[in-house]
Amino acid sequence: MRTATGLLVLSATLLGAASARQLARRDAPFDWSSLNSSANLSWTPCYDAFQCARFTVPLQYSNTSAGESQIALIMSPSNFSTGDPNYLGSILFNPGGPGGSGVQYILEMGPYFRAIIGPQYDLVGFDPRGVGATTPPLSVFASAAEALQFYATYPLNVNDSVSSLARAYVQGGILGNLTVDRAKDVAESVGTAAVATDMLQISRALGQEKVNYWGVSYGSILGATFAAMFPQNVGRLIIDGVSDSHQWYFGTQDTSSMLDTDGVVASIYAACVAAGPSLCPIWENSTALVDARVDRALNALRVAPQPIFNDTDPAATTFAVADYAAAFDGLFESIYFPYSEGPVAAAAIAALEQGDGSLVYGLSTEAGLTAISQDCTGSSGPFGVGFLDIVAPVLCGDALIDRRRSLAQAREDYAAMRNLSVFADVWYPTSIEACATWPIQAKDIFNGSFQTNTSTPILLIGNTFDPVTPIQSARNMSAGFGGSVVLQQNSTGHTSLSGFSTCTALAIREYFQNGTLPAAGTVCQPDTAIFEAPNNSSASGGVTISLRDEAALGLREAKRALGDGTAFLKRTWFPRWA
Known part of the structure; x- marks a missing residue:
């Protein structure tokens, strides 16, 4: 039987890509509870x-x-x-x-944002309500073991068996009931409108009436x-x-x-076909043949x-099963960041x-x-995974209409989505199906219009092909914000960070x-x-960069590092919207 050598190689590949560009992670623990929180x-x-603070x-x-x-900042x-x-102030990031x-x-990524933006701003990250070091935590599960019990049986592909969609529907109802019983007050407080208002309050505490911001997905x-x-x-x-x-x-x-x-x-x-067999190991002489090969x-x-x-690394998962559901899901995960993960996939x-x-x-x-299982031994106390237990309170709690559905209606919704893409099999159960049985609405709700003139025109960015945020959505949103502009990046993947464009x-x-x-x-x-040989890319994607602007010469590497690093970070976070 084969060992998990390939799995270890994958981890080394992803980690190596990040460390090669000197990812800025600091592993030394920091005690957030030691910071006094104030307005x-x-x-x-x-x-x-x-610098860290609690607000x-x-x-x-x-x-x-x-x-x-x-709020942890x-x-x-x-x-x-x-x-x-x-000095130009602060930029908030999400x-x-x-x-x-x-x-x-x-x-993790601050130095690379700095390389792109320049030295004039403070770069400020914050953990939204219910997330990370922000308190109170959104703790639905009593322990890591209980979280594992829930997610180990949650279907990640609703086309994997005749009962998988129904099981996801039922488990979504269980999650809703657990949240009502254990974390209702917090779940009611994590909606997008509340976090948007937090952003204004943070900016004012930083001495700015206008919020500078870069948010993705x-x-x-x-x-x-x-x-x-707050236009x-x-x-x-x-x-x-x-x-x-x-x-x-x-x-x-x-x-x-x-x-x-x-x-x-x-x-x-198509990129695989164009690259040839020396660069793409699943090469065929047409896109249709590559597709058929992957399907087989x-x-x-x-x-x-x-x-x-795994008989080589005692700290890693000991055993697993590579079945169709896991493999199909893995393919979907890889198309988020194809420039980093396409060759790996x-x-x-x-x-x-x-x-x-x-x-x-x-x-x-x-x-x-x-x-999660690595935390089970000796782990006790409230535990938040940050998967459906945070996606559902925000996605479903924000809704201004009742998204609850019968199982029969949920099947119809899934069928409508699958008419657009077979990847509905893995997208549906980890996104909107959670709302079919969700019982909680956010207390602070946005019920306004996206037709407005903002004090500064907005920049919207979209890729030509994005797996979950199509560029048409950027155009739809831009139509409502007066003076805004859509910048199209002619690449494939999720957000412009997935590709490298100077x-x-x-x-x-x-x-x-x-x-x-x-x-x-x-x-x-x-x-x-x-798919390309190392060091075989153009310097600027067709854009002329002045040689006197030495900082600009590092933009491509910074953008590449952001793409590699963001892909790596996504694998440490479970929500599919990220």
Whole structure:
């Protein structure tokens, strides 16, 4: 029997890509509880070169007597003091989710954001309500063992068996009941409108009436909500990998996220064909043949799943099963960041053809969820996974219409989504199906319009092919924000960070430094192909960079590092929206 050598190689590959670019993570523990929380920000040195603080806000803005929340913040300080004319203020960041940690985002990726944006800003990440070091935590499960018990049996593919969709429906109801019993007050307080209001309060505590912001994926929902709620307080605001906020709040069931998913896969297969067999291990001479080859490899697991044993690393998962559901999910996960993970996924499929399923299993959400088991021994007390237990309270709690559905209606919703993409099999159970039985609505609700003129025009960014945030959503949202511009990055993957485009990086820098938007209709080319030999990319994707601008020469590497690092971070967070 094969060992999990391939799984270990995958981990080394992803970690190596990050460490090769000197990912900024600081592993030394930091005691957030040692910081006093107040409505006035008081910064304390943390994680070597960063500053940390806890900021007090009402648990509910609609009922300030309901209690308080303490928001965890981290800052990468500007090179300039606040009195220096070169200082431009602070930028808030959100990495998506819902459930992504803004603290971890800046801790890991701050140096690369700095390389793109420049030294004039403080870069500020915050853990949204219910996430990370922010308190009170959204703790649905009593322990890591209980969380594992729930998620180990949760279907990640509702087309895997005749009962899988029904099981996901029933387990979603269990999650809702657990949340009502154990965390209702917190779950009611984590909605997007409350977090958007937190952003304004944080910015004011930083001495700014206007909020500068860069949010990706779900962070685009948060950014658009902020702009709609507080249009007069919009500073330089970028939303990247844009979701349709109209559907988020008002849609019964949103299928728009899957508009381009199959196009993403087709473009990756086309890149494989163009690269040739020396660079793409699943090469065939047409996209259709690559597609058929991948289907054969995956479908073989329906009949004969592959056992995986790890006898080399006692700290890792001891055993697993590479079945069709895990492999198909792994393929879906890889198309989020094809420039980082496309070659890994192709190698995984090739290995699968040879009887080694460990690589393709390592790409799956299931492989990430098994990490929970590493915490089970001796673990007790409230435990938050940050998967459906944070996605559902935000996604479903934000809804302005009743999204609860019967099982029969849920089957119809899934069928409608699957008409757009076969990847509905893995998207549906980890996103909108949770709302079919969700019992809690957020206390602070946005019920306004996305038709407004903001005090500063917004920059929206979208890829030509994005698996879950199609560029059409960026255009739909831009139509409501007067003066806004959509920048199209002609690449494949989720958010512009998934590809490497110096053109896009320069546009972002110009916007944050000078407030200058790219011309309407601008299309930025990527610097690299998905499958290519090392060091075989153009320097600037067709954009001329002045040689006197030495900082600009590092933009491509910074953008690449952001893509690799964000892909790695996504594998430490479970929410699919991220």
